[in-house]
Amino acid sequence: MKSAIARAVTLIALLTAVGLLPWLSRNDPALTVLRAQSAEREPTPEALQSIRDDLGLSDGPLVLLGRWASGLVRGDLGISWVSGGEVGPSVAAGLATSLTLMGAALLVALALAAALCAPTLVRGARGTLPEGRPGGAVGAVLVALPEFLLATVGLIVFGVWLGWLPTSGWAGPENLVLPAFALGVPAGALLGRLTGDALPAAFGERWVGLWRTAGVSERRIAFGVLRRALPTLLPQLGLVAVALVGGAVAVESIFGIPGIGRTTLGAAASQDLPMLQGSVLALLFLGLGAGALANLVRRRMLGSGLRDEALSLPAPAAGPAAGRQFVVPAAMAVLLVAVIAWGLFRDPLTVDVTAKLLGPSWTHPLGTDSLGRDVLARLGHGAASTVGTAMAVCAFGFVLALALSLVPRAAVGVADIANALPPVLAGILVAAVIGPGTAGAAIATALLSWPSLTAHASALTQEARAAGYLTAQRALGASRSWILFRHVLPEVVGPLARHAVLRLPGTALAIASLGFLGLGTQPPAPEWGLLLDESRAYVETAPAAALAPAVALAALAALAVSAAGLVRAPSRKRVAL
Known part of the structure; x- marks a missing residue:
């Protein structure tokens, strides 16, 4: 109960801070909005005051924040200060684009994770585990490579030098390839290494030997060991989803994708407060939702008997190839x-x-x-x-x-x-x-x-x-x-x-x-x-x-x-x- 209250208070404080950005910033929001709306319009005192009156800035931060909160209860995210359009449809469109990109990246991540874990899983089912860690040095480096770096290198090599794939836009499936790989490769390498670390310990448990003695097939043993190891990794899957949310901001900016990340950057640059509030809310709930979903799946996999207990596996011993x-x-x-x-x-x-x-x-x-x-x-x-x-x-x-x-x-x-x-x-x-x-x-x-x-x-x-x-x-x-x-x-x-x-x-x-x-x-x-x-x-x-x-x-x-x-x-x- 206390943790739930703390989460709610923290979330409210975060959204309040976003609502107070025009008053916390060192820049005049009216001047920033004027320049975003029209670069040729002179920033005269009359023009700036007119913008303050139109946006409600003259009413003070608490009044403006209260209006946004009351609209949020009704499902209304307000009107953009720059474009004059409704924020809700823009956020929904950007969110749909980002979810499509993140879905494709997750498929890449799962495919790479499966490829990294396959040798350990197959040899473990046969009773001959490989030495060292799955993925080797290449897989280890892929874990730590940032998404924006992979996106830039991919754009340079496959977009500019080879010309195989488009370097920007969101016109078709071909525009999804480079961004999805840039997001999915680090996530897949991380999931593959975590799973590969847990599998040897699971194969070392007594029930695996009993299954082999009873003549259970290698395929069924591999499936059982994988199911045994996955609940300990599902919380990490939630963190991977959060990393995808953050990485999408950079990747969308690099490839010019009209997703929620790029929308958030643009709103922050122009101090478009309603658009920034809606975008931050969407990004935050994406991360919270991913973590909650991973926890729910973990609880379902554990069952009622182990739901409240920590299910952990012993760390595998380092083999001669570990270093x-x-x-x-x-x-x-x-x-x-x-x-x-x-x-x-x-x-x-x-x-x-x-x-x-x-x-x-x-x-x-x-x-x-x-x-x-x-x-x-x-x-x-x-x-x-x-x-x-x-x-x-x-x-x-x-x-x-x-x-x-x-x-x-x-x-x-x-x-x-x-x-x-x-x-x-x-x-x-x-x-x-x-x-x-x-x-x-x-x-x-x-x-x-x-x-x-x-x-x-x-x-x-x-x-x-x-x-x-x-x-x-x-x-x-x-x-x-x-x-x-x-x-x-x-x-x-x-x-x-x-x-x-x-x-x-x-x-x-x-x-x-x-x-x-x-x-x-x-x-x-x-x-x-x-x-x-x-x-x-x-x-x-x-x-x-x-x-x-x-x-x-x-x-x-x-x-x-x-x-x-x-x-x-x-x-x-x-x-x-």
Whole structure:
């Protein structure tokens, strides 16, 4: 009951904040709407006041918010401040387009997940499990690749260079291919790896041996093991759906798809409050609905007897091939560090229009951009903005999670809303208030980075407090503060710090995605997502400059996989003992 109330209060607070954006923003909403409606109209005081009167801005934020809330109860999302049309049909049309794209992406994800898991499932049913992890190094890297990066590379290779598929629009099924693959590949790789991790433990349970002894077919054993492992993975499917919602914003912008994500970005840029409110509401309920549906399916699969119990599988022991798959990602990470160090010794801001869009040479190893700036220098200095900001965000998440672990009920319900809110959507809201920039990207990412760390910290704290020796300490009269600082926190800090470090590459990718969408670091300062966005305009004439930030982001994704493997290895040995 308390968690439901917390969810409702958090949702109301979020929608209220969206409703107050015109008054929270540093920009005059009347001026922004005037420019969006007509770029040629002069912003005279009379014209601005006329817009304020027409939009009801003169009545104050509470009155305007109350009108929107009362209309929402009746199913009326209001009238767009820019186009003058009804918001409801526009949101519904954008939502239908996005759902079509996400449905196709989910099919791609399931197909890729099945391909990654098939060897483990088949050999497990035969009693000869493969060594290592499913998917190998390639599958591991695909997990961490951001959707906007895959979309950009796919557009460059298959749309521009080969000309096989359209690069923009929403005219037919062919326009669905590249966006669906960009969204579906990371999601499918994640689902495939999670399922592949759970299958060996399920095959190791006693009932599987009994079925083999009884002569049950391999196909039926494989189906039974898969059904045994799936309930533990369904909550992750809800998170994958949330990731699809966030990724759709970037992918729709790249390919010019008229979905709800692109609509939200446009509404935020023009401060079209009714359209922004309706779009945010649709995106938020997409995430919440996906999580609720995954939980419902899990409960149905478990049945009434196990519905309220945690169904978990032991971690599989690491095989001899478990470490070899990290060789390629680790090599890419080393190369990335070397390139960054090389670029830091060069000037990223010097403009030379006579040397614009040059190819790689001894003078400019990665070529130059459209202003003649050295790409290698901008790549190296951009790491400070991207990775440096990510380090600050992870440090904030670590401290906040450590504090909330001492009062675990304080964040109940709020974390559910935070998990259902994509970082891109948070970036849109923060940018609307304080403007786009590095600080805004850091704030947006930090607002959503704490739930998983907090959940981990709370579990570690409860485990530490339940230790038998602490019961004896309490019986001997030890104070709560002494137990907390002498025994509990030392048990929590180490694992939580490793978790925070593990999240560093993924956080950097989230910050880069905001920069790519224009919600993060602004030009002329270098930032990897911004560099990738700027390079799309001249990809045909300077492909090296365009692909340099893409390769850097791919190497960052490889670093995420390498860190994950290093952190997992000790825990697996402990389980085996």
